[in-house]
Amino acid sequence: MxxxxxxxxxxxxxxxxxxxxxxxxxxxxxxxxxxxxxxxxxxxxxxxxxxxxxxxxxxxxxxxxxxxxxxxxxxxxxxxxxxxxxxxxxxxxxxxxxxxxxxxxxxxxxxxxxxxxxxxxxxxxxxxxxxxxxxxxxxxxxxxxxxxxxxxxxxxxxxxxxxxxxxxxxxxxxxxxxxxxxxxxxxxxKGVLDVEVSIPFHDTSEHPVRLQTFYAGERLNMVPDRAIASLICSHESTEAIKASFDHFIEEHQLEGKAKAENGLLMLTLEGKSAHGSTPEKGINAAVKLAQFLHHVNGLSDPFIQFISEHLRETNGAGLSIACSDDVSGPLTMNAGRFAYTYGEAGTIGVNIRYPVTVDIETFLAGLQAHNHRIMNHLKPxxxxxxxxxxxxxxxxxxxxxxxxxxxxxxxxxxxxxxxxxxxxxxxxxxxxxxxxxxxxxxxxxxxxxxxxxxxxxxxxxxxxx
Ligand SMILES: [Zn+2]
CATH class of the missing domain: 3.40.630.10 (Zn peptidases)
Incomplete structure (x- = not known):
């Protein structure tokens, strides 16, 4: 031929x-x-x-x-x-x-x-x-x-x-x-940056409701499809939280369950997995669960506060790192791994993808406000x-x-x-x-x-x- x-x-x-x-x-x-x-x-x-x-x-x-x-x-x-x-x-x-x-x-x-x-x-x-x-x-x-x-x-x-x-x-x-x-x-x-943010432990033992554990996700490059939190609270608040959790998942058309066991109230929320490069296509179970916990009466925890204040938008706006260019479009951010146990600092693994013509130093300034370390960096x-x-x-x-x-x-x-x-x-x-x-x-x-x-x-x- x-x-x-x-x-x-x-x-x-x-x-x-x-x-x-x-x-x-x-x-x-x-x-x-x-x-x-x-x-x-x-x-x-x-x-x-x-x-x-x-x-x-x-x-x-x-x-x-x-x-x-x-x-x-x-x-x-x-x-x-x-x-x-x-x-x-x-x-x-x-x-x-x-x-x-x-x-x-x-x-x-x-x-x-x-x-x-x-x-x-x-x-x-x-x-x-x-x-x-x-x-x-x-x-x-x-x-x-x-x-x-x-x-x-x-x-x-x-x-x-x-x-x-x-x-x-x-x-x-x-x-x-x-x-x-x-x-x-x-x-x-885009450039890819893996960052781990740590949120210092804060004693909340005097509060009526205490966050005992919070876990979600295995990989930074995947949107977590399940988040699990456990709370310590009185019998009355347990019933109230269960009821408002049911209301929350119905209102947001999500799946999840609340269950009291061994003196803890366990909350499980299902989201939708997606690749870390397109976090907007998924539903971040951890972000949703934090959104719920943020409004629970008597609960105030810096770990939850951090998630709801800084990680809600997948364009990085909450971390003050949002940016964009004509060749490759906007920066994206996926919070992929969450780990917290009462008594220790909590950690959150974040995967950031930034535009090819943007200088990393300019947007990294936004992260300086938070306690973070860079784990991995791939240039554009x-x-x-x-x-x-x-x-x-x-x-x-x-x-x-x-x-x-x-x-x-x-x-x-x-x-x-x-x-x-x-x-x-x-x-x-x-x-x-x-x-x-x-x-x-x-x-x-x-x-x-x-x-x-x-x-x-x-x-x-x-x-x-
Ligand atoms: Zn592949």
């Missing part, structure tokens, strides 16, 4: 449909969540992630690609020859599944032509899509000038220790794509719109979808910012619902196949330059 215009990429993908679906479902059955307890040499993030990495590398080996395991921190699957390389950065770790799934989160059942599993969209689905894209180029015997390397990250959802390790030992690809966000093309990614990333990488992806996208390839900016921190010249490209089409990090995460088989075809042509074009 000499003329590349003759290749019907989608047809090539569809010819392999059953195999692609089979391999993705197999791969999704690994519960590759970070596991502190099983960390060891060769498995720095636990044996669950290690098992998924070995499985994928083995697929690469079976396809006659060269593969390498970098001490369990990362791996790669490579094809072709040449000085320069095209990198595809994906990740195989997943966030914990959480509650409320309609089928077991690692069963990868098919419902209405969608594969339902934690990781289906983020990021095992696109990983398998990119892998098959490479296989198609290989199986069609197409000649390429650059090496193509699928770089497999294993710690994307936590600390990115995987890419740190990888780029300490391996070359930077000439250009790269990251199949871990939205189509068409994401050229700008941005590729100019007339770079050959962008132009190639635009051409391919338009040819296959018939749609204009609009250039996007997001708040999500994808691996693109770990690349010198790289952008996020798919897998979510503009008309698809984003279920990443949510219960019943899923990918439609149609979307999976169309994404595979786009990756195949894009990789081929980029590797032919």
């Amino acid at each position: 000499s003329d590349k215009m003759e290749i019907n990429w989608l047809k090539e993908v569809k010819n392999r449909r059953d195999e692609i679906v089979y391999e993705l479902r197999e791969f999704l059955q690994y519960d590759s969540v970070y596991d502190e307890k099983t960390r060891k040499a060769g498995a720095p993030f636990g044996t669950k992630i290690e098992a998924a990495l070995l499985h994928l590398l083995n697929l690469g080996k079976k396809a006659n690609f060269s593969v390498r395991n970098l001490e369990g921190y990362a791996g790669y699957i490579e094809m072709g020859q040449g000085e320069e390389s095209v990198g595809i950065l994906c990740h195989i770790d997943v966030v914990p599944p959480g509650e409320g799934w309609s089928s077991p989160p690692f069963a990868a059942e098919i419902q209405n032509d969608r594969i339902v599993a934690r990781g289906a969209l983020d990021d095992k689905g696109p990983t398998i899509a990119a892998f098959f894209a490479m296989r198609i180029i290989h199986e069609l015997n197409l000649s390429i000038k650059r090496r193509v390397r699928l770089i497999i990250g294993t710690d994307e959802e936590r600390n990115w220790e995987c890419v740190d390790f990888y780029f300490r030992h391996e070359e930077m690809p000439t250009v790269g794509i990251v199949p871990d966000a939205d189509f068409p093309i994401i050229v700008a990614e 990333s941005y590729v100019e719109k007339d770079h050959p990488l962008i132009r190639t992806l635009q051409t391919v996208y338009k040819r296959q979808t018939g749609e204009e390839a609009t250039l996007l900016a997001i708040g999500g921190g994808t691996y693109a910012r770990a690349l010198k010249t790289g952008v996020a490209f798919g897998p979510l089409f503009p008309d698809e619902e984003d279920t990443a990090h949510q219960k019943d995460e899923s990918i439609s088989i149609d979307q999976l196949l169309r994404a595979t075809a786009l990756y195949a042509e894009a990789i081929y074009e980029l590797a032919s330059q």
Whole structure:
């Protein structure tokens, strides 16, 4: 096949449909969540992630690609020859599944032509899509000038220790794509800042109602979907608080329950989970619960006061850090983890995503008023719109979808910012619902196949330059 215009990429993908679906479902059955307890040499993030990495590398080996395991921190699957390389950065770790799934989160059942599993969209689905894209180029015997390397990250959802390790030992690809966000093309990614705020303990033992504990959320990059508080109060106030809590959840159309047990009044409130980069799409259970507790008679606690005064708006206005730019839009803020036990300082983990052209120092001034420490910082990333990488992806996208390839900016921190010249490209089409990090995460088989075809042509074009 000499003329590349003759290749019907989608047809090539569809010819392999059953195999692609089979391999993705197999791969999704690994519960590759970070596991502190099983960390060891060769498995720095636990044996669950290690098992998924070995499985994928083995697929690469079976396809006659060269593969390498970098001490369990990362791996790669490579094809072709040449000085320069095209990198595809994906990740195989997943966030914990959480509650409320309609089928077991690692069963990868098919419902209405969608594969339902934690990781289906983020990021095992696109990983398998990119892998098959490479296989198609290989199986069609197409000649390429650059090496193509699928770089497999294993710690994307936590600390990115995987890419740190990888780029300490391996070359930077000439250009790269990251199949871990939205189509068409994401050229700008906001800066990401993880901050922990601590609220000093204040003795409230004389108050009629005392906050004993308050907990919500596991991850800074997820909107907490459940918050639990316990109160110590008299029998009369227990009844009054129960009644007003019922009223509150009805008024706000939320779910929750109040229950007296072991001398404590336990309040549980359900919110709605969402990715930390789009906190406005979720309902922060902790913020809602604090909103209720703020108005409870006889209760006055600085932890609750802080939440209701400073964390209500997801644009950071309450923390005096709100800002915006034309390229990437407004700053967003997600309060993702809350921990308080009476007698100790409370802590709140906050995930901030700031616009690409805004200087961090200018908005950080707003945080100075609070006792905080920076836990993690990813600088913004941005590729100019007339770079050959962008132009190639635009051409391919338009040819296959018939749609204009609009250039996007997001708040999500994808691996693109770990690349010198790289952008996020798919897998979510503009008309698809984003279920990443949510219960019943899923990918439609149609979307999976169309994404595979786009990756195949894009990789081929980029590797032919
Ligand atoms: Zn991801």
